[in-house]
Amino acid sequence: xxxxxxxxxxLEAVRTHRSRSALTVLGILIxxxxxxxxxxxxxxxxxxxxxxxxxxxxxxLVVSPGSTTSSSxxxxxxxxxxxxxxxxxxxxxxxxxxxDIAAVAPASQRNLSLTAGTSNWTTTxxxxxxxxxxxxxxxxxxxxxxxxxxVTGHAAVVVLAxxxxxxxxxxxxxxxxxxxxxxxxxxxxxxxxxxGSSATANEDDQAILPxxxxxxxxxxxxxxxxxxxxxxxxxxxxxxxxxxxxxNSELLALHHITTPTGADFTIASQQSILSAxxxxxxTLTVLLGGIAAISLLVGGIGVMNIMLVSVxxxxxxxxxxxxxGAPPRVIxxxxxxxxxxxxxxxxxxGAALGLVGAAALPHLIxxxxxxxLTAAAAAIVVAVGIGVGFGVYPASRAARLAPIDALRSE
Amino acid sequence: xxxTESPRTPLPVxxxxxxxxxxxxxxxEVEALRGVNLRIHEGEYIAIMGPSGSGxxxxxxxxxxxxxxxxxxxxxxxxDVGRMSEEDLAQIRNRRIGFVFQQFNLLPTLSAWRxxxxxxxxxxxxxxxxxxxxxxxxxxxxxxxxxxHRPNELSGGQQQRVAVAxxxxxxxxxxxxxxxxxxxxxxxxxxxxxLFGELHASGRTIVLITHEPEVAAAAxxxxxxxxxxxxxxxxxxPRTSTxPRTSTxPRAGGASxxxxxxxxx
Ligand SMILES: Nc1ncnc2c1ncn2[C@@H]1O[C@H](COP(=O)(O)OP(=O)(O)OP(=O)(O)O)[C@@H](O)[C@H]1O
Ligand SMILES: [Mg+2]
Numbered sequence: 001x002x003x004x005x006x007x008x009x010x011l012e013a014v015r016t017h018r019s020r021s022a023l024t025v026l027g028i029l030i031x032x033x034x035x036x037x038x039x040x041x042x043x044x045x046x047x048x049x050x051x052x053x054x055x056x057x058x059x060x061l062v063v064s065p066g067s068t069t070s071s072s073x074x075x076x077x078x079x080x081x082x083x084x085x086x087x088x089x090x091x092x093x094x095x096x097x098x099x100d101i102a103a104v105a106p107a108s109q110r111n112l113s114l115t116a117g118t119s120n121w122t123t124t125x126x127x128x129x130x131x132x133x134x135x136x137x138x139x140x141x142x143x144x145x146x147x148x149x150x151v152t153g154h155a156a157v158v159v160l161a162x163x164x165x166x167x168x169x170x171x172x173x174x175x176x177x178x179x180x181x182x183x184x185x186x187x188x189x190x191x192x193x194x195x196g197s198s199a200t201a202n203e204d205d206q207a208i209l210p211x212x213x214x215x216x217x218x219x220x221x222x223x224x225x226x227x228x229x230x231x232x233x234x235x236x237x238x239x240x241x242x243x244x245x246x247x248n249s250e251l252l253a254l255h256h257i258t259t260p261t262g263a264d265f266t267i268a269s270q271q272s273i274l275s276a277x278x279x280x281x282x283t284l285t286v287l288l289g290g291i292a293a294i295s296l297l298v299g300g301i302g303v304m305n306i307m308l309v310s311v312x313x314x315x316x317x318x319x320x321x322x323x324x325g326a327p328p329r330v331i332x333x334x335x336x337x338x339x340x341x342x343x344x345x346x347x348x349x350g351a352a353l354g355l356v357g358a359a360a361l362p363h364l365i366x367x368x369x370x371x372x373l374t375a376a377a378a379a380i381v382v383a384v385g386i387g388v389g390f391g392v393y394p395a396s397r398a399a400r401l402a403p404i405d406a407l408r409s410e
Numbered sequence: 411x412x413x414t415e416s417p418r419t420p421l422p423v424x425x426x427x428x429x430x431x432x433x434x435x436x437x438x439e440v441e442a443l444r445g446v447n448l449r450i451h452e453g454e455y456i457a458i459m460g461p462s463g464s465g466x467x468x469x470x471x472x473x474x475x476x477x478x479x480x481x482x483x484x485x486x487x488x489x490d491v492g493r494m495s496e497e498d499l500a501q502i503r504n505r506r507i508g509f510v511f512q513q514f515n516l517l518p519t520l521s522a523w524r525x526x527x528x529x530x531x532x533x534x535x536x537x538x539x540x541x542x543x544x545x546x547x548x549x550x551x552x553x554x555x556x557x558x559h560r561p562n563e564l565s566g567g568q569q570q571r572v573a574v575a576x577x578x579x580x581x582x583x584x585x586x587x588x589x590x591x592x593x594x595x596x597x598x599x600x601x602x603x604x605l606f607g608e609l610h611a612s613g614r615t616i617v618l619i620t621h622e623p624e625v626a627a628a629a630x631x632x633x634x635x636x637x638x639x640x641x642x643x644x645x646x647x648p649r650t651s652t653x654p655r656t657s658t659x660p661r662a663g664g665a666s667x668x669x670x671x672x673x674x675x
Contacts, residue, residue: 002534005531009531016519317517320515320517321528321532323474323476323503323511323515324503324528324529324576325501325503325505325529325532325580326500326504327496327497327500402476402477402478403476404471404477407476407511407515
């Protein structure tokens with residue numbers, strides 16, 4: 001019997017047993033869609049963190065005060081006794097001391113209230129130097145950034161990030177307008193281009209001042225030269241570790257520390273921040289993947305059940321077909337076609353549902369979903385494999401029985 | 411097969427030697443056949459009779475290559491069935507034997523003509539030809555107006571006739587029918603018997619099981635089975651049987667069994 005003929009018989013059987021076919025397809029479909037969506041959610045969360053950290057700037061090193069070793073240093077220094085000063089930053093900026101460091105931006109920050117006319121908005125106020133713009137990989141949207149003269153002259157100027165500008169001025173251009181911070185009126189000289197992604201909202205809600213203005217006129221406090229962090233930009237990704245070494249030994253020398261373990265600062269690279277943050281999300285992905293695998297397994301067992309039952313109740317049919325002259329090979333083929341048609345239908349529908357879900361869900365739950373082709377392919381292979389395996393194996397066993405034994409089976 | 415037979419004697423198409431069949435259901439053993447010896451020659455028309463449970467159907471299933479004997483040998487057209495591959499057996503069931511089951515065994519999801527065309531599917535016959543042949547087989551059993559009915563839309567007798575049509579559709583050389591007239595009224599019985607008579611006249615070998623003396627009367631030879639044994643046989647010698655071909659059919663004499671056997675393929 002030709003394959004075309006076998007295909008026809010197989011399709012006919014699929015059509016005749018409508019509800020059973022529908023259930024099989026549904027089982028495969030749900031398993032596959034579940035895998036695509038759950039793994040996609042995990043990957044999405046991971047990707048989100050990766051993007052967020054990448055948006056900090058490229059080839060970035062962050063020096064924070066405090067001896068918090070390990071990669072969790074990004075949170076470490078804040079709030080602890082400030083052992084970093086703007087002198088440290090000046091030293092690192094020297095080409096002779098640290099040839100592989102391209103730019104240095106010391107920064108201090110406070111959460112303060114900004115007033116413009118009748119509008120009021122609390123945001124992160126950052127005091128820093130002109131290099132901040134390139135180190136943090138940001139762009140000016142309108143106006144200009146703070147300059148070296150602003151820093152030396154303690155100028156009362158401010159640059160607003162996109163969200164901050166919008167909260168205070170709405171659609172109006174804030175350039176030239178006055179914003180009052182801690183009672184000091186400041187002139188808005190520029191705005192920053194938004195980073196974009198909703199996950200980095202805090203990056204778009206900032207007000208940038210010259211570091212001198214911030215220390216002396218806005219933040220106040222005793223140690224006016226201390227800074228909360230120093231951002232360093234390596235000259236290229238290849239020189240990142242050299243830059244790290246240079247910064248580390250220079251700071252140890254400046255702080256008169258002889259044992260590296262006694263360091264009163266922490267240098268975190270973008271990479272270490274990234275791996276610390278994504279490792280958390282990788283756990284999440286593994287967890288979600290596990291859930292997906294279980295749902296696939298459950299779906300697979302469902303498919304297995306339906307296939308086994310459907311073949312068992314058709315052993316008489318197999319016996320009759322054999323009695324009428326069907327060789328076992330043809331019977332195997334018939335069930336292979338049936339199972340493959342169901343598996344393929346379920347697989348394609350599942351993949352389609354998964355993709356549609358991945359496109360639609362982020363709008364509903366504001367969670368990014370990254371499609372993992374490997375996971376999708378693996379899910380399809382597993383689900384279809386289970387369907388075909390448990391559709392064909394019992395049928396081929398039944399096809400080995402003497403026709404009359406198959407015909408007499410219940 | 412044996413050298414002693416005269417050239418005018420057709421070789422036996424079926425040879426059963428001490429065939430036994432024992433069914434085991436748990437601790438219980440049922441000896442359905444207890445050493446059956448039977449020779450059936452080409453072109454014979456045989457009725458098998460016997461009380462219920464005597465092993466007639468069991469014997470028929472073995473003859474139709476649907477079951478295997480527990481012991482003993484079965485030669486079909488000189489070939490040992492026990493040594494045949496699954497593929498060969500499938501070919502034999504498909505092309506050489508037409509089997510009418512006692513329980514009809516129609517596929518409930520298929521219409522009458524689709525049931526009848528099934529054996530042709532496995533014979534590699536094209537779609538259009540299958541349909542014409544299936545419909546003409548149904549016509550022969552008087553079911554031209556029921557071709558599109560499903561088995562559950564047919565009476566018992568009509569289902570039986572569909573089963574007969576399915577056995578005839580491949581034009582097999584050997585027809586094995588397990589009570590083919592069991593559910594038929596006398597008119598339909600006569601129709602089916604007439605059909606078998608025609609097939610016999612054209613050289614087919616026919617073995618049927620029946621409880622009805624008038625059906626047995628149509629056959630040239632009656633084999634009585636009792637408790638799994640041949641109790642009585644009205645004539646195992648083809649020359650004494652009422653084979654119409656011994657006088658009328660020129661193919662009867664001389665031609666080798668295999669040749670005429672193949673002529674029906
Ligand atoms: N699959 C089986 N398992 C166990 N015993 C069986 C099986 N098939 C038949 N038998 C037994 O074998 C014996 C012969 O059965 P068989 O069907 O050949 O009888 P039969 O002569 O065709 O009877 P009937 O005229 O009622 O159809 C019976 O005693 C029956 O119970
Ligand atoms: Mg019987």
